[in-house]
Amino acid sequence: MSHLSRTLPIKRAAHVYLVQDAHLLLVEERMDDGSIFYGLPGGKAHAGETLGDAAVRQVLYETGLTVTDLAFVSLLEGELLTGTRNECYANFGRFTAQFSGELSPSDPEVVGLKWVPMAQVEALVRYGPPPEVEERNPLIWVPTRDFVRGTPRAYYPI
Structure with missing residues (x-):
């Protein structure tokens, strides 16, 4: 039997490593199960939006900070959550940036x-249920692990 090709939805997202005095800014969000999830500021790109523009928009929404001078750090891409209802082809960009402003999130999910x-x-970083949530997938954290260790790579195939 031949292997049939399939079309996966594409999920594009951008996150920013905001660093100050050897500290990284993390966003605290409450997950559906009530637990607190720590993540990078950023999020999904809208249709037609570049990863850079998504990074600027999402960081402002989640933190209140204005980011400028985005610098590309890494791209993680490939099939994610295969076999679940959320399976997709992921393009996740990571950037560093200059920032200004005061911390004042407008995103109601940010606690x-x-x-x-x-x-x-x-x-x-906590991995664990529910497994279909991409933020709980260990692969998503590999670029961040490498970044905080000072050994980021430009490309991470899933």
Whole structure:
């Protein structure tokens, strides 16, 4: 039997490593199961929106900060969540940026913002249920792990 090609929805997202005094800014969000999830500021791109524009828009929404001078760090891409109802082809960009303003999120899902020492970032990463949530997929955190360790790569195939 031949393998049939299939079309996957494409999920494009951009996140920004905001660094100040060897601390990384993380967003605290409450998940559906009530737990707190720590993530990078950023999020999904709208149709027709570049990853850079999505990064600027989402960081402002989630943190209140205005970011400028985006610098590309890495791209993670490939099939994600295969076999679940959320399976997709992911293009996830990571950037660094200059920033200004005061921390004041307007996103109602953001319950807090925290400047975390680089050495403590990995300890806040929790993997676990529900597995269909891409943020809980360990692959998503590999670029961040490498970034905080000072060894980022430009490309991460899933």
